[in-house]
Amino acid sequence: MGHLATPLGPGATDARELRSGAHAGFDHLRSGATDAQGAEAALDSLFTATASALVAVALGSALAYSWARFGTGGKNYPYSVLTIRMLPPIVIAVPFLVYYVSLHLLDTYTGLILVYIATSLPYVIWMMLASSRTSLVNSRAPPA
Numbered sequence: 001m002g003h004l005a006t007p008l009g010p011g012a013t014d015a016r017e018l019r020s021g022a023h024a025g026f027d028h029l030r031s032g033a034t035d036a037q038g039a040e041a042a043l044d045s046l047f048t049a050t051a052s053a054l055v056a057v058a059l060g061s062a063l064a065y066s067w068a069r070f071g072t073g074g075k076n077y078p079y080s081v082l083t084i085r086m087l088p089p090i091v092i093a094v095p096f097l098v099y100y101v102s103l104h105l106l107d108t109y110t111g112l113i114l115v116y117i118a119t120s121l122p123y124v125i126w127m128m129l130a131s132s133r134t135s136l137v138n139s140r141a142p143p144a
Helices: 015-020 027-036 036-070 077-086 089-103 109-140
Strands: none
Touching: 036 077, 077 109, 089 109
């Protein structure tokens, strides 16, 4: 229960204390954001989120364009990429853990960025596929 109580207050250790609101507050979160360790954690998060977003958009745009323009993989292939998101996360987590241990990627920026890319890439592809199809249709339209 400690990890659930942490955002609500440093002294809340019991569900009854959480319901009563005796320890509710965000003062400890404010102090965590102002110390050096909190600032370093925020910069780490900003770096990993930005790097993974940039790589996912670059890869997703290229894949979506090739599917929209050339029909790579066939007509139903984009749907199979989207079904990856329908798997329970534990099905993907165990193989990732095995690979990460053997490749020494645990607790590294590269490992975290790869997980973020793997989880966001199907969404990026799906959104960019719609955009690529629309822009290709508009570019092939005869001038008015």
